[in-house]
């Protein structure tokens with residue numbers, strides 16, 4: 001069974017009077033435990049594709065299935081808890097909540113899921129990524145690399161079966177960016193979490209199970225370089 005499947009999904013945006021087609025009947029199947037990289041030039045629709053795959057946005061046509069369940073027409077009330085339980089997200093710009101501490105940011109999705117073990121789980125994750133001593137710090141007090149490690153903990157706290165990371169090193173210098181990619185890969189290996197990563201890093205592309213490239217709204221089998 002596929003963990004995630006897109007069947008001929010299309011998406012257009014209207015810019016002024018003109019519709020621009022960002023995704024044109026894109027089909028993609030992600031297998032459990034797979035490490036998939038999505039590449040493509042800036043503006044090629046990578047973030048749009050992730051938003052559709054993860055149910056954050058809806059396609060204009062086509063279907064999206066999570067473990068054979070068609071989520072395309074699910075009401076937001078049903079979709080939101082499904083997303084929270086199934087997926088973790090890591091974004092280029094971290095998206096941490098500025099008024100919450102590192103520990104509170106990590107606990108947040110678990111508290112939404114009413115998990116009584118939110119705190120010990122968050123503490124264990126922060127320890128795992130070397131941020132235990134920054135638990136009481138606020139995002140503004142963290143370096144870029146530390147913010148992203150915090151965001152990764154938050155993405156993992158509900159034990160997602162699939163982790164989406166959208167250019168997670170885009171705002172980091174090469175050293176902390178390398179450490180973040182290393183960490184994502186280690187976590188993927190340790191927990192068997194399916195990993196869908198948007199990145200331009202060629203080093204990491206060599207380690208992926210599969211690389212696909214978005215071009216002109218279509219998906220092509222990509223190369224590692």
Ligand SMILES: Nc1ncnc2c1ncn2[C@@H]1O[C@H](COP(=O)(O)OP(=O)(O)O)[C@@H](O)[C@H]1O
Pocket residue numbers: 013014015022040041042043044045046047048049
């Ligand atoms: N909400 C939106 N409204 C209008 N155009 C959008 C919107 N979101 C994305 N786009 C356009 O869709 C195209 C793909 O964007 P995006 O998915 O962010 O690409 P990428 O992540 O590959 O850089 C771009 O031309 C972008 O301007």
Ligand SMILES: [Mg+2]
Pocket residue numbers: 046047048166
């Ligand atoms: Mg993007």
